[in-house]
Amino acid sequence: MKTSLYTSLQRKIIGITLVVSFAPLIILAVTMYYQFAKTCKNKTEEQIEYRALAQAESVDLFLKERIAILSAMADTHTFNEMIDEENLSNIFNVMNSRAGAFVDLGVIDSAGMQRVYVGPYNLKGLNYYDQPWFADVMSKGVFLSDVYMGFRKLPHFIIAVRRNENNKSWILRATIDPNILEGIVRQAQIGSTGDAYLLSKEGIFQTNPRFKGLILSQSNLNTSLFGRRVTVVELENNEGRKLLYAGSWLKNSKWLLIINQEPAEMMQSLFAVRNVEITIIVFGFLAIIMTTIFTTHLAVSQLQQSDATMQELNAQLVQSDKLAAIGKMAAGVAHEINNPLNVILQKTGWMEDLLEEEDIKKSENLEEFQTSVQKIEEHVERARKVVHNMLGFARKMEPHLENVDINDTINQTITILENYARTNNIEIQADLSGKLPIIASDQAQLQQVFLNLLTNAIDAIGKEGLVEIKSRRLDSRICISIKDDGPGIPAEKQKNVFDPFFTTKETGKGTGLGLSVSYNIIEKMGGKIRLKSQVGKGTIFTVEVPIVAPERK
């Protein structure tokens, strides 16, 4: 019952402490995590955006270079120079050695006829007049195609430039190796999940993506999601995984450079931070739990201990109060019963005396009278014994001899009263001689005496003061003095202090038995209690106990 009370108290304290300490920790951790996640995501987006932009610029630069070199060749050579196959082959070699990535080169006249061709395929003599790009290049001057299969059945794209010469136009046309373009684009892919590729306006792959899909197949990506500048969007891919897409249109606005990546991979640092955070929190939790349990256990067990001490003290007080009450009651009952018994006894005694007179002796009923009187006396005697037994019960038992260390007994008594004194701002100073022998005495009774005297000293002071207790050896006696700096006892009251039921304390506070009981105890031990008091200065009670050597066993 009692232990479960402490257990539930312990549980409550632990529970409250844990909730109070965990709540802010968890809130802090969650807030920190989300703040960090947000920053991390922003940074990731910024990074992917920057890479998309940079890579788009590289691709732009690559294409611009190719167009520029092609234009330069067209501008610096005449149609007649160009249609010389050997010449064109030279030019093709120069172009490839300067810039590279050209697969073939051809010259097309204004009628759409490929007049000369240098390259791996046999495309000479083909007529491009009906091809849509032909009209385009004739009107705009420069043309960059999407990737397509064409006559050669291989993905490729072309660049064509027009040259006007003497009112006649001709076209220099080159095929670019899409693998090289793909290589440039692929530089933007990072990690194990990152991808980079080019899309046409219609969402068709212009380079091979790293995963899922081939050049010229449909990417199913809505290119209109991406605006003029670099745009970052989060989309689900075909497999339902969330991916971060950054798209940047090239300068020619024909192609869209896409970089995608699983945000998870980009947020590795975030996860690292999260793991560190979780570790710290877990260790923090463990530390808090252990500390809480340890300190709570310590506090509760201390409380339990002090409660136990308090209970013991209470039990002692209750016991002495009970004894005092029984003693008082027994004394009262004895007084109230013994006096009538006394009257009865004397009256019957007188009747007995009278029965001796001559005329009554002659009465027939003399014997009856005598028997009745005797019976009354017998029963008075019986009642008397009962009352005396009751008084005997209430009185202190005879001393029970054991080995007693007076200083120990004093210290124990001080411990019992320490709290009581402290709450009244009273200091108890002990000055105990180290040379006291162990004596044969009754420890419980001695403790009762010290308890009574110390309690009286504390009560006499009331609030704030000093109680000094000294122990000394004087020849064959041990002398214990208890001194207080209370108000002192007036001379006319000093003679009464050892009387039973004499008390200067308020009604209900003292039984008036403490000093008389102490007196009785010490007297029975063959010792003495003395009192020295001066009004305004304080009181000293001196107890002298004879040194009785303990029996050797």
Add this chain to the structure above:
Amino acid sequence: MDRFKILIVDDYTFYLESIVKRLEVRKLDVTGVTSGEAAIDLFKKQPFDVVLLDIKMPGGVDGIETLRKIKKIRPFTEVILITAYASVETSTEGMKQGAFDYLLKPVRLEELLSMVIAALEKKSKHDKKISGAMIQDLKRQTGSTSSWEE
């Protein structure tokens, strides 16, 4: 013949009148008073050999106080304390104040008489008026009565 003068102080009048009669029958000169004050007043006028004094009495002067005053007025008076409850402390205090001994109520006559005789024997050491013959006489008186008390 001179009889021993006994003073009984007790506020219980029923007891007082019976014990006075019973002791008178036994050839003692007995006076009974019901308060300490009355006893002290009486003492100022005349001496008594033995006083039977109740310790606890209502009113201003209790048994111990009466004892002290009696001892002050006539120090060689022997006082036997009679108490209805066995308060060792008070009895001890009484003994310190010079009481001869104490008895517990209810008082058995033979006990009382033997204690009175013992007190008289003690007193005879200081009091030339009390002779051994007188005490022997009293012993015989009470001895004869005790035979029919049993």
